[in-house]
Amino acid sequence: MTAAMPGAHQAYARLVLETMPEESRVGLTLGFVRTFGIPEIARVLHGTGRMTDDPRGRAKATGVAMFALIGQGLDSTEGRRVVEGLRRIHDRPDITAELMAYVLACFTVCPLRFIDDHGHRAVTDEERDAAYAFHRGLSDALGLPDAPDGHQDLARVESWMRDYESRHFAPSEAGRALWEATSKGLLAARLPAPLAALAPAVAASLLDRPLRTALGVRRPPAPVRILVTRALRSRAGTARRQHS
Template sequence: MSGARPPGGARDPYARLVLEVMPEESRVGLTLGFVRTFGIPEIAAVLHATGQVTGQPKTRAKATGAAMFTLIGHGPGSAEGRRVVEGLRRVHDRPGITPELMHYVLACFTVCPLRFMDEHGPRRPAPPERDAAYAFHLELAGALGLPVPPGDGLAGTEAWMREVERRRFAPSPQAGELWASARGLLASRLPGPLAPLAPVLAAALLDEPLRTALGAPRPPALVRTAVDAALRLRAGRARRAA
């Protein structure tokens, strides 16, 4: 599905997946995608400068989630979607925010929810849903006036993400402050009994390169095991109920 822009409606199976089939997993994945962007110093600097993540993390996260759900549900070309796209253009029209960085942000918001569904959802997203997710990715990039995204399909996009992270992930003071403000949001997505332990548990949801970029300490093995077990238990219950 590389090259041409997708036709209208190509994202529909993805919209159903995100909004109806796995909305909770989608919210966790979108939060993980948002946090992942902190690992690139240039993006962290822009987010930190707004003061919204450090000052009102819940408000910023809610607004980001609502924007993505609007785009996924209605499409970037809809009246609602065009308003969101215009807002995204204004926010990111800043020195240093290159097309590569914009593509990286979009990739995080597409790839990270699917990763979380794969690992912790009631089932893995089906091939038509993955194709629709990539169609949405292309559609949104086009609406933002970006060139065709790097990579071929979702697998190519994820490989490109890893290459960008290898080159650009680095610790920064802004990233550390953003993480200190946002980690409670990430941990609040955990199953109820674990949520009160947010400061310790949130870092267990991050991989090592991202933890290093955010200056987050590696949680003890017991904590990582507890978080993994809780998420596996939740996923198992959801799969039996599906």
Template sequence: MSRAPAAASPYARLVLDTMPQACRIGLALGFVRTFGVPEVATVLHGTGRLSAVPGERAKATGVAMFALIGHGPGSAAGRRVVEELRRLHDRPDITPELMHYVLACFTLCPLRLIDGYGPRPVSGAERAAAFAFHRELADALGLPPVPQPDLPALGSWMRDFEERRFAPSAAAHALWRSTGPVLAARLPAAPTPLAGVLAAALLDDPLRAALGVRHPPAPVRALAAGALRRGLRTT
């Protein structure tokens, strides 16, 4: 994993040094969240890679995001990742709006996980730096300017987008069957019988509906949340 230099942004220090495990889980959740949009799920499922080698695909996504956050989209390493991302997503069925949504998932989901389960909430400086990174990456990818003025506005746009676009799909259900165990494996100190339930418990109701995941009973959700919280606060 790349280490954040001393002069790195508060967001890079949070992701790479302060809470890397929580951020890895949050990025994985962000990736899973994109499956709720049928167009995205169809594209990802159509490549076949997530079904064949889900761990490898998830790891590659995490490595790319950590490299971008650690070095910046404008660095030599960052430009290489950006060019690869542009090549992979240069297709007519991936619109700028969909790309903006995917970037929003990768930006917001780690912060939400930390706020809910980490040893402390994300600071104001870290939130501002995360939003600055989001805008810089969108610009590097050649997307239209981010219309939202700050992180809360981005979160509101993301919720509105999901209300309009989330829907169940066979592709999303298949992707979850492949990647759910990968997400479960990243959770800290989860007992093996509980790992899958814990992963499902981290999904909210709209995403569960889109992925075709059963709603865990309240006691199971509470047990799973407690296990994750204890794990992240002791690492």
């Protein structure tokens, strides 16, 4: 599947689609959830009704689009079709270029964060550079302007993303409603089976403090956090032995 990718993207495609696909899916889901902390984005998502009525279907559509772009390339027939669809869906006055840039940053940065934290190995420099090449290519394809600092590498993208969150994360009714729907359905389907029954508390354990504050989510009790940490470490250890 990765053979169709341009050279600059191949390492990223292999990581996401072949080496750690499950971790990538969880990370992409967490990136999607992260956008709920921005009230302007939360209002748009909540207003469509799809995220509260069918969170798994909405997130699946997003995942299918992103993985098609990663796997087949932005210049492929399918890639061009997906890009045009994304441009059409987001062509509305309440979705600014800055909001789009933030969403794209979440979709690129969060899967790599999750892999670094919970995968059987950390993301390599080659994979990180390839992820940035994909990120920059998709940003250009969507017609997004360069950020003020130029975003010369993925570290700069992540730095911009953190700064944006520090200025824009805030509680909202829409954000809380989206979290309620997502934590009980979508995230349960993304978690290892032993953790799925405790989905809302487990999912909350994967959120950092600023996002929990924006979504009005309490920090889970220590036993739940310990269970999640041990389960993820055990899974990573098993995968590490399989790949050694």
